[in-house]
Amino acid sequence: MTAQTVLIVDDEPDIRELLAITLSRMGLESLSAATLQQAREQMAAVQPDLCLTDMRLPDGNGINLVEYINREYPHIPVAMITAHGSVETAISALKAGAFDFISKPIELDRLRSLVNAALRLNRTPEAGPGHGKLQLIGHAPRIVALREQIEKLARSQAPVHIRGESGVGKEVVARLIHGSGPRADKPFIAVNCGAIPRELMESEFFGHLKGSFTGANRDKQGLFQAAEGGTLFLDEVADLPLSMQVKLLRAIQEKTVRPVGASEELTTDVRLLSATHKNLAAEVRAGDFRNDLYYRINVIDIQVPSLRERLEDLPELVSALLARIAGSDGGTPPTLAPAALEALRGYHFPGNVRELENILERACALADQQQITVADLQLPASPAPEDQPARSPGTVEVEAAFGQLEVYLEDVERQIISAALEQSRWNKTATARLLGISFRSLRYRLKKLQLED
Numbered sequence: 001m002t003a004q005t006v007l008i009v010d011d012e013p014d015i016r017e018l019l020a021i022t023l024s025r026m027g028l029e030s031l032s033a034a035t036l037q038q039a040r041e042q043m044a045a046v047q048p049d050l051c052l053t054d055m056r057l058p059d060g061n062g063i064n065l066v067e068y069i070n071r072e073y074p075h076i077p078v079a080m081i082t083a084h085g086s087v088e089t090a091i092s093a094l095k096a097g098a099f100d101f102i103s104k105p106i107e108l109d110r111l112r113s114l115v116n117a118a119l120r121l122n123r124t125p126e127a128g129p130g131h132g133k134l135q136l137i138g139h140a141p142r143i144v145a146l147r148e149q150i151e152k153l154a155r156s157q158a159p160v161h162i163r164g165e166s167g168v169g170k171e172v173v174a175r176l177i178h179g180s181g182p183r184a185d186k187p188f189i190a191v192n193c194g195a196i197p198r199e200l201m202e203s204e205f206f207g208h209l210k211g212s213f214t215g216a217n218r219d220k221q222g223l224f225q226a227a228e229g230g231t232l233f234l235d236e237v238a239d240l241p242l243s244m245q246v247k248l249l250r251a252i253q254e255k256t257v258r259p260v261g262a263s264e265e266l267t268t269d270v271r272l273l274s275a276t277h278k279n280l281a282a283e284v285r286a287g288d289f290r291n292d293l294y295y296r297i298n299v300i301d302i303q304v305p306s307l308r309e310r311l312e313d314l315p316e317l318v319s320a321l322l323a324r325i326a327g328s329d330g331g332t333p334p335t336l337a338p339a340a341l342e343a344l345r346g347y348h349f350p351g352n353v354r355e356l357e358n359i360l361e362r363a364c365a366l367a368d369q370q371q372i373t374v375a376d377l378q379l380p381a382s383p384a385p386e387d388q389p390a391r392s393p394g395t396v397e398v399e400a401a402f403g404q405l406e407v408y409l410e411d412v413e414r415q416i417i418s419a420a421l422e423q424s425r426w427n428k429t430a431t432a433r434l435l436g437i438s439f440r441s442l443r444y445r446l447k448k449l450q451l452e453d
């Protein structure tokens, strides 16, 4: 088998040499480039298995190279070498599509584990959401797009924050990101941050030593240690008390944890995924969530649509869920009478897929025959108008546009672009990606709408 090849892009010969020696000890070949231009040429000529790039290059910066590789060679992982303590660069690199980053001075152990993880990516033939038993059911355009996003994110080590109402499948998404990536054979540990008593939080996350507090009768491993090499999924992360947020931030920044009662810190290698049904940005504005932690965990942000927004998936979800329910009883799945499906279509599902699952489970128990009727569903009455979910502020006001359609549309466009810019922290590349338009198109619109700074 021919050795795998790594392209090293750095203008400092010493660093190139150090990296090349380490890689050759791992049985890998390396190529080097001192400039962006040389890197592009090498990429075209050789198509390496991994690219490691420095941030500052004589003819541009490493982020440009990350973007270029992602566009032209999306199957080749690229990692960024960042200056010590340069959080912004690391986060920009991850947002631009880098699979991971390593900071200077380069620790060789960390380099080896990064390289191994990157090379494992190319050897994960079954990679891709949906492998194994777990599946994101549905074919609505937003679910199809989400599936593609999961596949991409599975290849990266970036922290991902998953937003969405209760029961939409945020944990399913997190499990798929983990299960489709290079950490798949390592643990996936999910924790509901709202369910841990405050006084036990530190010990739950970081572990404790026997005797470190009353009731600590033996050493206990924390969640970080349990997730070592794998993924820690912080569900309902907005519910973390502020005191714990500081400690978590430190653990993420330093990649170390200290069990309660221990004097030594332990290094950790854990990918963080998080989720909440709350608006985390609003929690930050209200002072209930630390801005610095938000910035760290929300490097990539994805939204899972509510069931109301993808009702076209109802038939597929219903039959998959009925099969799942029947499977656990060992029987043949019942079917849904056409009127029952219609009734479900008219329901607003505040609890989303989880609620659908519960409704069907109850209906299966109630149904006399193999077919579920409207009565078996026992759907709650429609909520009073004041209980209905608030209409989105972006709702079209048809009459306001009469006589001034262009002005109205530009105003809508301005609001959307401003919100996207804010969400992407004014990173234009990320904003264009979020909106699904090209960078050039975004620049044109910013000028047209006078949003340029």
Ligand SMILES: Nc1ncnc2c1ncn2[C@@H]1O[C@H](COP(=O)(O)OP(=O)(O)OP(=O)(O)O)[C@@H](O)[C@H]1O
Residues within 6 Å of the ligand: 135, 136, 137, 138, 164, 165, 166, 167, 168, 169, 170, 171, 172, 173, 235, 276, 277, 353, 354, 357
């Ligand atoms: N697209 C989907 N495909 C298959 N099953 C789904 C899907 N979405 C949700 N489910 C199922 O719905 C239930 C709820 O999903 P999950 O726990 O992932 O939701 P959640 O958004 O994390 O909820 P919460 O906010 O309450 O933690 C699970 O049983 C899950 O298997």
